Amino acid sequence: MLEWLRELGRSGIGFFEKLGRSSLFLLKTLAGLPGVILRPRLLIAQLLSVGVLSMPIIVVSGLFVGMVLALQGYNTLVDFGAEESLGVAVALSMVRELGPVVTGLLFAGRAGSALTAEIGLMKATEQLAGMEMMAVDPMHRVIAPRFLAGFISMPLLALMFSAVGIYGGHFVGVGLLGVDEGAYWAQMQAKVDLHGDVVNGIIKSIAFGWVATWIAVFEGYDTVPTSEGVSRATTRTVVYSAFAILALDFVLTALMFGD
Amino acid sequence: MQDTATSDTAHETLVKIRGLYFARGERVIFDGVDLDIPRGKVTAIMGPSGTGKTTLLRLIGGQLQPDAGSIEVDGEQVPELGRAALYRLRRRMGMLFQSGALLTDLPVFDNVAFPLREHTRLPESMIRDLVLMKLQAVGLRGARDLQPAELSGGMARRVALARAIALDPMMIMYDEPFTGQDPISMAALVQLIRLLNDTLGLTSIIVSHDVQETTAISDYIYVISQGKVVGQGTPEELGKTDSDWVRQFMQGLPDGPVPFHYPAPDYREDLLNA
Ligand SMILES: Nc1ncnc2c1ncn2[C@@H]1O[C@H](COP(=O)(O)OP(=O)(O)OP(=O)(O)O)[C@@H](O)[C@H]1O
Ligand SMILES: [Mg+2]
Numbered sequence A: 001m002l003e004w005l006r007e008l009g010r011s012g013i014g015f016f017e018k019l020g021r022s023s024l025f026l027l028k029t030l031a032g033l034p035g036v037i038l039r040p041r042l043l044i045a046q047l048l049s050v051g052v053l054s055m056p057i058i059v060v061s062g063l064f065v066g067m068v069l070a071l072q073g074y075n076t077l078v079d080f081g082a083e084e085s086l087g088v089a090v091a092l093s094m095v096r097e098l099g100p101v102v103t104g105l106l107f108a109g110r111a112g113s114a115l116t117a118e119i120g121l122m123k124a125t126e127q128l129a130g131m132e133m134m135a136v137d138p139m140h141r142v143i144a145p146r147f148l149a150g151f152i153s154m155p156l157l158a159l160m161f162s163a164v165g166i167y168g169g170h171f172v173g174v175g176l177l178g179v180d181e182g183a184y185w186a187q188m189q190a191k192v193d194l195h196g197d198v199v200n201g202i203i204k205s206i207a208f209g210w211v212a213t214w215i216a217v218f219e220g221y222d223t224v225p226t227s228e229g230v231s232r233a234t235t236r237t238v239v240y241s242a243f244a245i246l247a248l249d250f251v252l253t254a255l256m257f258g259d
Numbered sequence B: 001m002q003d004t005a006t007s008d009t010a011h012e013t014l015v016k017i018r019g020l021y022f023a024r025g026e027r028v029i030f031d032g033v034d035l036d037i038p039r040g041k042v043t044a045i046m047g048p049s050g051t052g053k054t055t056l057l058r059l060i061g062g063q064l065q066p067d068a069g070s071i072e073v074d075g076e077q078v079p080e081l082g083r084a085a086l087y088r089l090r091r092r093m094g095m096l097f098q099s100g101a102l103l104t105d106l107p108v109f110d111n112v113a114f115p116l117r118e119h120t121r122l123p124e125s126m127i128r129d130l131v132l133m134k135l136q137a138v139g140l141r142g143a144r145d146l147q148p149a150e151l152s153g154g155m156a157r158r159v160a161l162a163r164a165i166a167l168d169p170m171m172i173m174y175d176e177p178f179t180g181q182d183p184i185s186m187a188a189l190v191q192l193i194r195l196l197n198d199t200l201g202l203t204s205i206i207v208s209h210d211v212q213e214t215t216a217i218s219d220y221i222y223v224i225s226q227g228k229v230v231g232q233g234t235p236e237e238l239g240k241t242d243s244d245w246v247r248q249f250m251q252g253l254p255d256g257p258v259p260f261h262y263p264a265p266d267y268r269e270d271l272l273n274a
Helices: A001-038 A041-080 A083-124 A127-133 A138-175 A179-189 A194-221 A228-257 B051-060 B083-090 B108-119 B124-137 B153-164 B185-200 B210-219 B235-239 B244-251 B266-274
Strands: B015-022 B028-037 B042-047 B066-072 B091-095 B171-175 B202-208 B220-225 B228-233
Touching: A001 A138, A001 A194, A041 A083, A083 A127, A083 A179, A083 A194, A083 A228, A127 A138, A127 B091, A138 A179, A138 A194, A138 B266, A194 A228, A194 B210, A228 B124, B015 B202, B028 B042, B028 B066, B028 B202, B028 B220, B028 B228, B042 B051, B042 B185, B042 B210, B051 B171, B051 B202, B091 B153, B108 B124, B108 B153, B124 B153, B124 B185, B153 B171, B153 B185, B153 B210, B185 B210, B185 B228, B202 B210, B210 B235, B210 B244, B220 B235, B220 B244, B228 B235, B228 B244, B235 B244
Parallel strands: B042 B202, B042 B220, B091 B171, B171 B202
Antiparallel strands: B015 B028, B015 B066, B220 B228
């Protein structure tokens, strides 16, 4: 029992110690952002590898999620003769919830793990130390552009995911199941609120992008510089990001939609 | 106390280390080390594997903080420098890492151009000329378009050398420059280090355990072991040393005062206590 308590205390301290270190790390990263804005080429390269290369998986997943939503929603709605509302059902689920959350999870798996592995390998092969000795601060040159790229990409990817999903729902609902095309769009326009739904969804995706990218770059920078350390850090990025996104989603949803 | 006159005679030592103490956890790496690196000379620091040669270079470069003692580079106390001052000092130091530490996402050319692009606003045509000159010096001008993954270990080290001299530093630190070089490139590298030192007026610090090559080009040698300087002098002086320790190391004898084994409990007992 005592042993167990001690173990609990130790991991508690470990957790807060890591939280402190990663917060300091975040502050240093933010201090590097002005420099990134002055050198847009660094940012563009990262937007390409973090954002653009994540697009295929986001588009394909969004399409399927939208199609499944339409299929499921139709079966429920048709019992109440409310299949005209299919557009609203799909759009609200997408914009409020699935867009930000699923995109966040996919983003952590695709872009976050790649960021951690890349930064971790740079550390393990002394590239970061080498930069420091060339009087180039890796926080500015390596970390800050990657962080900013993730922060910018994530909301855009989430919007793309939702948009594609709505078209996927349209394809199944209108194209295959025969829901009225006009009703699909008109009800959606009438019931989806720009501020209450779309903007809140975007706020969520910004928060998830922030957290997932922060975790990814920190875990990379904090890697134990061996090949085993890099693989562990990569796993941690995916696990911690998923956990953080889902927990944060609950908090944000409670704040935004529960009154 | 510090004489700030800029004449060379007033500052004959570029790096001055006094009473250096550094420990990693329980393990003491340096226990009272005094070193002087004279300006314009090639100074070697030798010692068996694991004595802390790489650690010493990192201390001089300000990447590690000593637990006690002073490290002075060109009149500045490295451990006390703020970030900006430290970075300013590092621009004048080149360091060749044991692994090369090339940026893996950039081809050879861009690796050598990296410090120039980061620290100068030279036009691209001039950067090109400078990079080609540095690559020519290490014999790899033809390899400019290769990716670091396509280089052998020895080639990577030479590219890293070209990069380290890109900004024309006042001093350059070589961490094991000779490992992984074939006899031809080894000879070329030995000549090159000497040539760079003399023509560019550099100060060179070579960390190595290759006795032959190192004695061939050094003006002065420090031998460190178990946290202390155990011998020092010009190559000739060290050749005639009466310290058993230094003789064993310089001549590469397996038996002598230097243990080949990492500290361990008694072998027999260890085996019997299965
Ligand atoms: N990051 C670290 N954490 C803990 N101990 C370390 C670390 N890096 C090095 N050491 C220890 O410090 C000692 C000195 O290491 P260092 O790399 O400076 O040796 P070296 O003289 O350069 O050896 P080699 O000739 O093999 O390169 C070693 O015993 C090593 O175990
Ligand atoms: Mg070493």
